Structure formats: structure tokens, C-alpha cells
Amino acid sequence: MAVDEGVAPAARTGGEEPVHRLKPNAVGLLGVVFMAVATAAPITAMTGNVPFMVSSGNGVGAPASYLVAMVVLAIFSVGFTSMAQHITSTGAFYGFISYGLGRSVGLASGLLATFAYVVFEPALIGIFSTFATTTLKDQSGLDVPWWAFAVLMLAINATGTWFGVSVAEKLLVVLLATEVTVLAAMAVSVALHGGGPHGFTFDPVNPVNAFHGTSAGLGLFFAFWSWVGFESTAMYGEESRDPKKIIPKATMISVLGVGVFYVFVSWMAIIGNGEKEAVAAASSANPLAMFFDPTEQYVGHWAVVVMQWLMITGSLACGMAFHNCAARYLYALGREGVLPSLRNTVGRTHARHGSPHIAGLAQTVVSGVLIAAFWIAGKDPYTGTYVLLAILGTMAILVVQAVCSFAVLAYFRSHHPESRHWFRTFTAPLLGGVAMLAVVALLVSNMGVAAGPESGSRVLRATPWIVALVAVAGVGYAQYLKRRDPARYRLLGRTVLEETKER
Numbered sequence: 001m002a003v004d005e006g007v008a009p010a011a012r013t014g015g016e017e018p019v020h021r022l023k024p025n026a027v028g029l030l031g032v033v034f035m036a037v038a039t040a041a042p043i044t045a046m047t048g049n050v051p052f053m054v055s056s057g058n059g060v061g062a063p064a065s066y067l068v069a070m071v072v073l074a075i076f077s078v079g080f081t082s083m084a085q086h087i088t089s090t091g092a093f094y095g096f097i098s099y100g101l102g103r104s105v106g107l108a109s110g111l112l113a114t115f116a117y118v119v120f121e122p123a124l125i126g127i128f129s130t131f132a133t134t135t136l137k138d139q140s141g142l143d144v145p146w147w148a149f150a151v152l153m154l155a156i157n158a159t160g161t162w163f164g165v166s167v168a169e170k171l172l173v174v175l176l177a178t179e180v181t182v183l184a185a186m187a188v189s190v191a192l193h194g195g196g197p198h199g200f201t202f203d204p205v206n207p208v209n210a211f212h213g214t215s216a217g218l219g220l221f222f223a224f225w226s227w228v229g230f231e232s233t234a235m236y237g238e239e240s241r242d243p244k245k246i247i248p249k250a251t252m253i254s255v256l257g258v259g260v261f262y263v264f265v266s267w268m269a270i271i272g273n274g275e276k277e278a279v280a281a282a283s284s285a286n287p288l289a290m291f292f293d294p295t296e297q298y299v300g301h302w303a304v305v306v307m308q309w310l311m312i313t314g315s316l317a318c319g320m321a322f323h324n325c326a327a328r329y330l331y332a333l334g335r336e337g338v339l340p341s342l343r344n345t346v347g348r349t350h351a352r353h354g355s356p357h358i359a360g361l362a363q364t365v366v367s368g369v370l371i372a373a374f375w376i377a378g379k380d381p382y383t384g385t386y387v388l389l390a391i392l393g394t395m396a397i398l399v400v401q402a403v404c405s406f407a408v409l410a411y412f413r414s415h416h417p418e419s420r421h422w423f424r425t426f427t428a429p430l431l432g433g434v435a436m437l438a439v440v441a442l443l444v445s446n447m448g449v450a451a452g453p454e455s456g457s458r459v460l461r462a463t464p465w466i467v468a469l470v471a472v473a474g475v476g477y478a479q480y481l482k483r484r485d486p487a488r489y490r491l492l493g494r495t496v497l498e499e500t501k502e503r
Contacts, residue, residue: 028241028246029241029246029249029250029253030173031236032236032246032247032250033250033253033254033257034172034173034176035232035233035236035321036229036230036231036232036233036250036251036254036321037176037230037254037257037258038172038175038317038318038320038321039228039229039230039232039318039321039322039325040226040227040228040229040230040254040258040318041124041314041315041317041318042179042180042183042258042261042265043179043180043182043183043307043310043311043314044127044311044314044315044318045225045226045262046183046262046265046266046269046291047288047291047307047311048127049222049225049226050062050269050290050291051281051282051287051288051290051291052222052282052287053218053219053222053223054270054278054282054283054290055214055282055283055287056214056215056218056449057213057215057216057218057219057220057222058209058210058211058212058213058214058215058216058219058220059209059212059213059214059219059279060203060204060209060270060275060278060279061203061204061206061208061209061210061211061212061213061216062204062219062223062266062270063204063205063262063263063266064204064206064207064208064209064210065219065220065222065223066223066226066259066262066263066266067205067207067210067263068207068210068220068223069223069224069226069227069259070255070259070260070262070263072224072431072435072436072439073224073227073230073259074252074255074256074259075428075431075432075435076401076405076428076429076433076435076436077230077231077251077252077255077432078423078428078429078432079405079408079409079424079425079428079429079432080096080231080234080251080404080405080408080429080432081247081248081251082248082408082412082419082421082425083096083099083100083407083408083411083412084096084234084243084244084247084248084251085244085248086244086411086415086416086419087099092231092232092234092329093109093231093234093400093401093403093404094106094107094109094110094113094329094332094333094493095332095493096234096404096407096408096411097109097110097400097403097404097407097493098110098492098493099407099411099415099493100404100406100407100408100409100410100411101403101406101407101410103478103482103489103490103492103493104474104475104478104479104482105403105475106478106492106493107338107475107477107478107492107493108470108471108472108473108474108478109400109403109404109471109474110329110332110333110474110493111333111470111471111473112396112397112399112467112470112471113329113396113397113400114326114329114330115393115396115467115470116392116393116394116397116400117322117325117326117329117393117397118326118329118330118363118366118367119370119389119392119393119396120228120229120319120322120325120326120389120390120393121157121319121323121326121363121367122367122370122371122374122385123385123386123387123388123390123393124153124315124316124318124319124322124386125150125153125154125319125367125381125385126150126371126374126381126382126384126385126386126389127315127381127382127386128149128150128153128312128315128316128319129146129147129149129150130146130380130381130382130386131308131311131312131315132144132146132149132312133145133146133149135308135309135312138308139305139308146381147371147375150371150381153316153319154364154367154368154371156316156320157319157320157323157360157364157367158323158360158361158364160320160324171317171320172317172320172321175313175314175316175317176314178310178313179310179311179313179314179317180261182295182303182306182310183261183265183307184261184265185295185299185303186268186269186272186291186294186295186298186299186303186307187264187265187267187268187269188268189294189298189299190268190269190271190272190294190298191268193298195268195271196271196272196273196274196294197273197274197277198271198274198275199271200271201271201275203275204266204267204270204271204275205263205267210223215449217442217445217446218442218446218449218450220439220442221439221442221443221446221450222450223262224398224439224442225394226262227258227259228393228397229318229321229322229325230254230255230258231251231401231404232321232325233247233250233251233254234247234251236328268294269290269294270290272293272294272297272298273290273293273294278290291307292304295307323360323364323367324360326359326363327356327359327360327362327363328356328359330346330356330359330362330363331346331349331356331359333346334346334359335348336488336491336492336493337491338477338492340488345358345362346358346359346362370385370389371385374388379454380453383452383453383454384454384457387451387452387454388451388454388457388459388460388463391443391447391450391451391460391463392459392463392466394443395440395443395444395463395464395467396467396470398436398439398440398443399440399467399471401432401436402433402436402437402440403433405429405430405432405433405436406429406430406433408425408429409425409426409429409430409433412425412426444464447460447463448460478492
């Protein structure tokens, strides 16, 4: 029977109860890539992370950190994409890990991933509000309170999710294209002018230099941090065309495309200033000068003005992408009836748009509450809200990525031994998992430095314990369901629609 693409019909999961589904065939390969790359927020990653990496991390070896991170994440993605060819799951890590390591570990990972994306949105609202207030004041003299921009972003994100992934995709394409263009203009201009005041130097991209500097571990962590969300490609499987082909391709394009871009732009920014001059600029009272100065010199003042506005729209695009991710994780948990009350609330989709509209509204409420709590506590929207929540969410998602790698090993041994491959399904996920655990260790050991003024915050000190508590709660609740409600336990990580079922 043909499916009306304007309607999101209910489907069945093997039982009698129908499950609401997302709108099929709503997005293609480029759309999935744009949604994933938007979570990385290239302009925010470059202007926000690179100066800090240069001043306090591995110095001029920052581009080499991105090179190392790209290789590690590409190795991780080999196993991740191999599994995506067999499973289509809006819950992404939740579904993958449930199949590989069992429902208890799967639910724990699903809750951790959901928790991470839930807190990422208010984190991005914090940095968006900061960029918006400072840029508006600098360029027009208007002094608008940051919370007004926070409310605006909450409304935009909620509206985008309500009308479906295709609407969000169109907006993100525009926002992402503009921010990538202005960064590329700076980088290409530096290259065409012969590489800055001292010409081309290759120390910044020498992999050895990724492990040198004031704090190489901090620099490497920030490099990995710049990719957070790339794996969100898997969340759009049910809404994409031919997900078994699109999702693996989109994941590798996101990892490698973003990686090449990060390495090139950060390298050109450093040599565009000059190596010593770049370190001085990054360590100054205005670290953004590391990007603004070469942009002004090699492109023009107009590009600096545009870049300031694009830092606002880039953080908006990132927050919108995270909002979509969080809504889909909440929806995935809800439609399986992890809690019975969730099935007819966050587990429902819009009858016309096929969107997780209730889950999106729930995410908006949670984000609003977190923003209000940090505001009441007197936290700065950038140094407090953004930094603390970003570190909390990053720790949670990195743990899940590591667990997912080991789930790939188990999955192909128990489910598809005929598809096992010495590199794709064994060596790559093993190396990826170990590397991800190493990144988690880097985060834990460098949390205080990464938090800057909030290094003594109670939220920061509690971060590892909060992550552990969420994971333990997931395992505990899964065990409870196993004993008290076996039918519901069997559904954990298994709500896979007929046309996309595990095979």
C-alpha cells in the first residue's frame, strides 16, 4: 500500500498496539549531512574553541589536534556505519547499543544520550544570547537583555520541530552555508596571499605538535568537542530516503568534510596572523582577534562585520539541530512506552507534519527551565550556562560513543557473523572505543581548566556523578522492567518499523 508522504501513519512493532511514526522520505543525503554538520556549528567551533586551544592547549598545534581527532572519529565511524546498514533507529545509539550489548546497557545509553542532547540546547542558547547581545551593542548601541534572545531562540526551535524535519533542514542549509562561506573566504584569501606575514608554515598541521604545548590533553579534548553531534545522522534514518545507504554515507561525509574544513581554516587563521602573533592574539583580552585580524586584512572589514552576525546565526543553527536531536531521542523512548504515560504524549507524532511535536515542546519546556535556573543562580550565559552544560553533555555523549563502539563488536559476533570483517567490525570499533575512553579521561582531567571562571562550580564538580547517576538509573529501571513487565522490557531499543527493521 502506498504511503501518503503528507501523513505520518501509525505502524506496528509486532504487537497489537500501533506506534506513531515519523514522516518518511522527508530528507535526502545532503539534508542529513546539513543537519549533522549544523550540530558541530563550524563558526562557533572555530571562533570559540581554536583561540582557547592555541592559548591554553597545544599552541600552534591546534590544527594538528583536529587532524588527529578526524582520524579517530573516522575509525569510530567505520563500525558505526557498518551497524547503520543493518539497523534504522531514531534512537541512534539507544537502538544500536540495545542490539549489541543488551537492553539494560541500551536503556542506560539511551538515557545518557537523551540527557546530553537535552542539555546541549540550553547550552547553545547561552552562547547565542551572548553573541547576540554583544554584537547588537557593538554595532548599533542597543542594549537588549540576554534573556530576550534566549526566549526568541526557544520559540524558533520549537516552531522548527513542530513543522517537521524538512522545514528545519531548509533553514539550517541557509544558516550553515553562510557561516561556512565566510570562514572559507578568510582561509582561501590567506592561502592565495601566500600564507600570511611569514609565508606557509607546516608546523600547525604536523601531527606530532598535537601532543605538545601548555596542555596537549586540553587541546585534543576541545578538538573532539568540536565534532559533538556528528553521529546524529542515524536519528534521521526513518525520515530519510533509503536510510541503509544514506546514513552511512552522511556520517562519513560529516566526519571527513568537517575535519578537512576545521584543519584548513584553523591552519590558515594561525599562519594568517603568523605563529607567534596568533598565540599573542589568542591570549589577549579579545581572543576573537585571531580570526578577525586576518579576515580584515585579507578579505575586508565588511567580512568581520558579517562574521560577527554569523556567529549568532551559527549558534542558532547548532541549537536548532540539538533541539531536533533531543526531540527525537525523547520520542524514541516515548513511543516504546519506557514509561506507559509517555507513549501517548512524547511518543506521538503530528498527524499532518509527521514531526515529534510533543517531544519538541517537552524539550522546549526543559530548556526553558534550565535557562531560568541558571539565570536565577546568577550565572553568566556564556561562562556559566554554555560552558557548564556543554561539558556535562559532552561527557555523557562521549561515554555513549565509547560504549557504542564495543556494541558493534558484540553485535556482529552475535547477529551477523557472516558480515564480520577484521577491520570494519573488529579493529576499527575496538580502536574507536579505546580512543573514546581516552577522550573521556582527557575531559575529566581537564574539566577545571576547560570551565575557566566556573572551575569551582558545584555543577562542574557534580558532572561525573550526574552522568553516572543517569547511567545507573537506566540499568536499574531496565532490570525492574525485566522482572515486573517483561513485555515492555522486550520492546526496549526494538521499536523498529517494518520497512526498516533490523536485518
